[in-house]
Amino acid sequence: MQVDAPTSTAVPTLTRPVTSGGGGGSVKATATSSYTDQAKILSTSPQDYSNMPAGRDFDAVWVLKNVGKRAWDTTFYIRHAGGNLKGANTDLVFLPKDVPVNGSVEMTVDFNAPSTPGAYTSYWELVNDDGVAFYRFYITINVPK
Numbered sequence: 139m140q141v142d143a144p145t146s147t148a149v150p151t152l153t154r155p156v157t158s159g160g161g162g163g164s165v166k167a168t169a170t171s172s173y174t175d176q177a178k179i180l181s182t183s184p185q186d187y188s189n190m191p192a193g194r195d196f197d198a199v200w201v202l203k204n205v206g207k208r209a210w211d212t213t214f215y216i217r218h219a220g221g222n223l224k225g226a227n228t229d230l231v232f233l234p235k236d237v238p239v240n241g242s243v244e245m246t247v248d249f250n251a252p253s254t255p256g257a258y259t260s261y262w263e264l265v266n267d268d269g270v271a272f273y274r275f276y277i278t279i280n281v282p283k
Contacts, residue, residue, distance in 0.1 A: 175266045176206035177273040180242055190251035190279045195226070198249055198277040202264060203242045210237040213267040216245050219274060223258035226250045255283045 180201040190196055204210055210233060218229040226248040237243045252258055259278040263271035 173272055174207045175210070175264075175270070175272045176204075177202050177264050178205050179203075179275055182275075182277060184277075184279065186278045187257065187280045189282050192251055192253045192255070192281050194251045196249055196251065196279075198247050198260070200245045200262075200275060200277075201242050202237075202245060202273070202275075204237045204239055206239065209239060209241075210243075211267065212236060215265050216247075216262045217265055217271075219261040219263045219271070221259040221261045221276065223249065223252070223260035223277070223279065225260070249277075249279075251279060251281050253281075255281050257281075 180203050181199075182201075183199045184190075184196065200216075212233050212235065214237075215230055215232040217231075218225060228247065231245060231247060233243055233245070235243060247260075247262070249260070257278060257280050259276055261274060261276045264273040264275070265271045
């Protein structure tokens with residue numbers, strides 16, 4: 139009687155994209171661990187690819203939910219992490235209040251739409267009190283011709 143040799147299967151890294159009505163973010167977790175600080179996007183305004191007239195001043199507003207294992211305090215912040223669209227006056231915004239587990243916070247960044255037509259994206263990271271960026275999200279706008 140012949141017996142087949144056992145086969146092994148690698149455990150993949152899990153990646154869960156999180157998006158909500160424009161802008162969004164992503165969380166990466168492995169099958170063997172989870173990070174204490176976690177977030178998800180509840181809403182983003184304006185929605186992705188909203189038309190913004192050239193030079194228009196506008197606010198991007200993200201509502202972030204704390205889905206981690208501990209509260210966030212006002213030493214947590216968001217920072218600009220790249221893209222071809224920068225905030226008008228800042229690259230860093232501290233949380234305006236403490237956020238308990240399952241609580242949410244509204245984060246606002248002022249922008250000016252570029253003068254050249256095209257799609258523009260601004261990437262941001264949520265950073266904890268240890269200086270570790272644990273969540274990334276974005277806003278994308280369209281400047282029409």
